[in-house]
Amino acid sequence: MLIRLLRRFLRGYWLVLVGVVLLQGVQALASLYLPDLNASVIDKGVLRGDTGYIERLGVVMLVVTAVQLAFSIGAVYLGSRVSMGLGRDVRRDLFRQVTGFSAQEVNRFGAPSLITRITNDVQQVQMLVLMTSTLAVAAPVTAVGGLVLALRQAPSLSWLLAVSLPVLVAGLVVIVSRMVPQFRFMQERIDGVNRVLREQITGIRVVRAFVREPEETHRFGTVNDGLTATSLRAGRLMAVMFPFVMLVINGSSVAVVWFGGDRIAAGDVTIGSLIAFLSYFTLILTSVMMATFVAVLTPRAAVSAERIGEVLDTAVSVRAPAVPRTVPSLAPLELRDVGFHYPGADAPVLTGVSFTAVAGQTMAVVGSTGSGKTTLVNLVARLIDVTSGAVLMGGVDIRELDPDLLWHRIGLIPQRAYLFSGTVRTNLEYGRPGAGDDELWEALRVAQAADFVAAMPGGLDAPIEQGGTNVSGGQRQRLAIARALVRRPDIYLFDDSFSALDVATDARLRAALRPYTSEAAVVVVAQRVSTIRDADQILVLDHGTPVRLGRHEELLASCPCYVEIVDSQRQERAA
Numbered sequence: 001m002l003i004r005l006l007r008r009f010l011r012g013y014w015l016v017l018v019g020v021v022l023l024q025g026v027q028a029l030a031s032l033y034l035p036d037l038n039a040s041v042i043d044k045g046v047l048r049g050d051t052g053y054i055e056r057l058g059v060v061m062l063v064v065t066a067v068q069l070a071f072s073i074g075a076v077y078l079g080s081r082v083s084m085g086l087g088r089d090v091r092r093d094l095f096r097q098v099t100g101f102s103a104q105e106v107n108r109f110g111a112p113s114l115i116t117r118i119t120n121d122v123q124q125v126q127m128l129v130l131m132t133s134t135l136a137v138a139a140p141v142t143a144v145g146g147l148v149l150a151l152r153q154a155p156s157l158s159w160l161l162a163v164s165l166p167v168l169v170a171g172l173v174v175i176v177s178r179m180v181p182q183f184r185f186m187q188e189r190i191d192g193v194n195r196v197l198r199e200q201i202t203g204i205r206v207v208r209a210f211v212r213e214p215e216e217t218h219r220f221g222t223v224n225d226g227l228t229a230t231s232l233r234a235g236r237l238m239a240v241m242f243p244f245v246m247l248v249i250n251g252s253s254v255a256v257v258w259f260g261g262d263r264i265a266a267g268d269v270t271i272g273s274l275i276a277f278l279s280y281f282t283l284i285l286t287s288v289m290m291a292t293f294v295a296v297l298t299p300r301a302a303v304s305a306e307r308i309g310e311v312l313d314t315a316v317s318v319r320a321p322a323v324p325r326t327v328p329s330l331a332p333l334e335l336r337d338v339g340f341h342y343p344g345a346d347a348p349v350l351t352g353v354s355f356t357a358v359a360g361q362t363m364a365v366v367g368s369t370g371s372g373k374t375t376l377v378n379l380v381a382r383l384i385d386v387t388s389g390a391v392l393m394g395g396v397d398i399r400e401l402d403p404d405l406l407w408h409r410i411g412l413i414p415q416r417a418y419l420f421s422g423t424v425r426t427n428l429e430y431g432r433p434g435a436g437d438d439e440l441w442e443a444l445r446v447a448q449a450a451d452f453v454a455a456m457p458g459g460l461d462a463p464i465e466q467g468g469t470n471v472s473g474g475q476r477q478r479l480a481i482a483r484a485l486v487r488r489p490d491i492y493l494f495d496d497s498f499s500a501l502d503v504a505t506d507a508r509l510r511a512a513l514r515p516y517t518s519e520a521a522v523v524v525v526a527q528r529v530s531t532i533r534d535a536d537q538i539l540v541l542d543h544g545t546p547v548r549l550g551r552h553e554e555l556l557a558s559c560p561c562y563v564e565i566v567d568s569q570r571q572e573r574a575a
Contacts, residue, residue: 002298002305005125009089013082020082020133023075028141030068032149035279037061039153042272079133087126090308094118097311102318102384104343109311112195117311120190121304128294128301136294142287150280153273156263157256161281164252168245168285172292175241176299182234183300187307189227196223202467238296245292249285256281317385324402329409330359330490331394333380333521339388340375348387349375350544355537357491357521364524364532366565367541373525374415376541377495380523381412393491411484413497415525417476419468424453425460427479431486439486446512447482448505449475473500481509485516492517494524498531506531529566538562 010017037057045054098106098114106114151158200207200216207216256278263269269277334356341348350372357363365373378384379391382398390397398406411431419427428440440460444450452475456462468476477500484492498506510531513522526532533552540547540555540562548559555562 001309002125002128002302005090005305005309006086006129009086009093010082010129012089013085016078016082017133020075020078021137023071023078024133024137025141027068027071027075028138029145030064030071031142031283032145032280033064034061034068035276035283036149036153037064038279039270039272039276042275043270044272047271075137076134079130082133083126083130086129087122090122090125091118094122094308094311097314097316100316100318101314102316103378104317104384105314108314110191110195112198113191114311115198116187116191116194117304117307121187121307124297124301124304125308128297131294131297135290139287139291139294143284143291146280146284146287150277150284153280154260154263154269154277156268157260157277160252160255160259161284164248164255164281164285165288168248168288171244171248172241172288172295175237175244176292176295179234179237179296180299180303182230182237184303185230186227186234186300187303189223189230192223193220193227196220241292241296242289245285245289249282249289252281252285253278318382318403320403321400324405325396325400326405327394327396327401330519330521331396332359333357333363333491333523334392334395335376335380335389336392337389338376338379338386338391340372340379340384341387348544350379350541353389353539353541353546355539355546355549357523357537359490359521360518361536362522362524362532362534364526364535364538365541366526366529366532366538366562368543368565369527370543371541372544373541374495375544377412377493377523377525380491381410381493382406408487409490410493411487411489411491412493413477413480413484413495415495415497415499417468417473417480417497417500419464419471419476419479421466422464423458423461424456424464424479427464428460428483428486431483432488435486440482443482443485444478446485446509446516447478448501448509448512449478449482453479474502474505477501478509488520490520492520492522494522494526496525496527499527503530510534529569540565 037060041054041057041061044050045057095118098118109117147161150161196219200220207213256274260269260274260277264271264274335353338350338353339348340350353376355363365376367373375384379386382391382403385399390399392398393401393406393409420430425440428443429435431443432439437460441450444453452471453459453462464470464479468479471479477497481494481497498509501509506528507530524532524535529552532538536551537549538552538555539549540559542561547561548555550558556566
């Protein structure tokens with residue numbers, strides 16, 4: 001998965017990657033040339049007392065060092081551009097994929113996990129690309145070139161390389177192989193921490209209201225300790241790895257000096273050649289260590305790439321048709337024997353739901369909690385697709401329409417009104433970008449929100465915090481209704497959107513809505529009978545099954561389930 005991900009997103013950076021390889025190759029060759037020059041300085045300059053030779057080669061060494069430095073800086077710069085560009089592109093595609101997910105896919109992964117995948121997991125792959133560009137590219141050149149030059153300087157000491165390299169590689173393979181599962185667990189633990197944090201921050205009012213701070217602190221401590229323990233296990237392996245590498249390098253260097261001294265005494269090796277061999281020996285082992293550092297990052301990046309790939313490869317259940325059809329404006333909405341069954345669930349949420357909503361009429365849906373009302377709204381808005389039957393607009397299955405066209409025809413007011421960080425204006429303009437102030441104020445007046453918005457500092461430009469936490473629940477609902485009204489859609493979907501309003505405000509809002517929505521079809525899901533009693537049609541649901549369809553008076557006379565709902569609410573008001 002890692003290779004496939006890198007091939008997919010690095011395709012547009014191949015010229016820059018070629019530049020990285022060339023720059024790293026030149027700086028590696030420069031680093032390999034320096035020990036050979038140093039050997040010549042010692043053998044032909046220092047030992048012979050030739051100052052001029054030392055000065056000439058000293059200047060050459062300075063030039064080679066400057067070249068090495070310049071090319072190394074260039075390679076790091078280009079490598080950084082590649083890694084940062086890769087991170088940007090992966091996050092962009094992940095964001096596009098996630099925003100195209102239906103509720104099913106979002107629920108499958110969970111919001112905390114998706115956030116981790118878009119941030120932390122991308123960062124791990126990004127870091128691998130950066131380290132590969134700055135370290136691993138030069139490592140093979142240094143290792144192979146150093147091996148050839150070391151053998152040229154002191155062939156009699158080559159057996160030390162034959163011993164040291166296998167020991168180093170074998171030890172690193174053992175350590176890295178044990179790190180792979182720990183990195184997988186670490187990403188899962190990060191998901192858990194994000195999930196608990198998100199719940200606690202979002203539900204902070206509930207936590208405080210029920211005095212659950214100690215329990216929530218304990219719950220966070222549990223997932224935090226789990227992440228810490230996993231990180232420590234991976235950290236211990238990393239802590240073992242680098243001392244092991246240094247032990248092999250330093251032990252091998254001692255062996256080179258020890259046995260090299262005998263070779264010098266025997267006249268097989270000169271002092272300069274021994275120092276050059278020691279330098280090459282160190283370069284070889286260091287290059288192996290650099291490659292190992294990248295190898296350490298690879299398992300975690302591979303796990304992250306797998307998690308990223310899961311998101312990118314997930315088939316979106318709500319897809320645009322190959323050849324979209326069109327429907328005229330104000331086309332009637334029809335549900336024909338609609339059913340929905342969540343994957344893995346024992347029973348369907350909805351079964352055999354049929355009704356028609358036309359422009360200028362209000363279609364209401366009522367039922368007990370868990371009867372599938374919100375699922376019905378999600379099916380009409382095509383946030384999820386039906387598993388049986390069909391939702392039609394103007395006689396055309398909405399699955400044959402371009403989703404953007406469908407969503408532009410629909411004004412959805414969800415059960416949980418959500419506002420985005422920004423201002424009142426920016427939230428209302430989600431309904432229709434570029435709407436004028438007069439249109440915004442008109443929508444606010446119909447939604448019974450004009451008074452409190454006018455009283456806010458800045459009016460339309462009053463700040464709104466993320467989620468609308470700086471306004472009350474009723475104000476959030478009214479702003480969400482105004483946002484949908486600004487769109488002027490063909491179909492309004494009110495998903496229990498009046499629940500936070502008092503009875504008087506509810507009545508005023510519904511009275512103001514009638515003329516404003518007179519040319520559109522209105523579908524209202526509600527708990528309160530008073531909200532939907534004037535609807536042209538009322539569908540009664542019981543455990544996902546339609547019980548009866550009719551007007552308020554007809555249902556009172558013929559539907560015991562509806563009568564039970566009405567009586568229960570009368571008793572609540574009387575109490």
